[in-house]
Amino acid sequence: MQLAGRYAYAGREWVVERVRAIIGGAVTDMVHNHHNYAWRETHGGKDLWVVRKGATPAFPGQRGFVGGSMGDDAVIIEGVESEEAKASLYSTVHGAGRLFGRREAKRRFTRAEMDAWLQGRGVTLIGADLDESPMAYRRLPEVIAEHAGSVKVLHTLRPFAVVMAGEGEFDPFKD
Numbered sequence: 106m107q108l109a110g111r112y113a114y115a116g117r118e119w120v121v122e123r124v125r126a127i128i129g130g131a132v133t134d135m136v137h138n139h140h141n142y143a144w145r146e147t148h149g150g151k152d153l154w155v156v157r158k159g160a161t162p163a164f165p166g167q168r169g170f171v172g173g174s175m176g177d178d179a180v181i182i183e184g185v186e187s188e189e190a191k192a193s194l195y196s197t198v199h200g201a202g203r204l205f206g207r208r209e210a211k212r213r214f215t216r217a218e219m220d221a222w223l224q225g226r227g228v229t230l231i232g233a234d235l236d237e238s239p240m241a242y243r244r245l246p247e248v249i250a251e252h253a254g255s256v257k258v259l260h261t262l263r264p265f266a267v268v269m270a271g272e273g274e275f276d277p278f279k280d
Contacts, residue, residue: 110139126216128208136181138169140199148194155194163190163197163256167266173201173245175237176223180249181260189254197256201245210241227262231272 114137125132143156161169168176172179184195205213211234219238223230249258 106142106144110142110144112197113139115116122125125133136168136170136256136280138167138199146194148191150275153194155196157196157202159199159202160196161199162195163193164195165190167195168259169197169199169256171198171249173198174239174242175226175233175243175269176226176239176264177245177264178199179264180245180258181262182249182256183259185254189257193200194269195255198248201243202247203241204243205241207241210238211235214238214240226264231266231268232274233267234272235268 117137118135121132121135124130138161139157140161141158143154144153148155159186161171163169164184165184165186167180167184169184170179171182182197184190184197203210214235216235218240219233219235220230222239250258
């Protein structure tokens with residue numbers, strides 16, 4: 106598991122470097138966190154396997170990234186010490202979470218609705234399919250509010266462009 110975790114870090118750093126080179130930006134800070142994994146940790150004096158499916162670690166002082174939909178803000182959070190945090194084994198959400206599954210989103214929404222929703226927020230979309238429609242996701246501020254006792258928001262990040270595999274394109278992460 107630790108090797109897989111290091112591999113994931115390296116992959117994210119590669120993507121950051123590619124995007125940085127394309128936009129001509131500078132990397133000023135990096136926030137890494139894993140989700141959907143299991144690692145050995147000690148909690149309450151016990152050695153445990155902690156499985157975080159749909160969750161990410163949020164130990165006191167540890168920063169993490171929590172995304173919304175492609176049209177919503179994302180946040181950089183920091184774990185805090187609290188009874189709530191301790192009870193969750195210092196875990197929190199890794200995203201806003203879906204309201205509708207992929208098939209339901211494709212059935213329920215149109216491309217025109219998705220495009221209008223994103224345009225209303227000033228987000229340019231390249232590619233993507235209806236299964237990732239922002240209307241298929243919960244709103245991140247409401248989700249984060251439910252976890253206010255275990256994390257604090259340090260920064261809010263607003264999307265301006267989204268690039269995803271489009272309809273009919275092979276996406277190895279969902280196909």
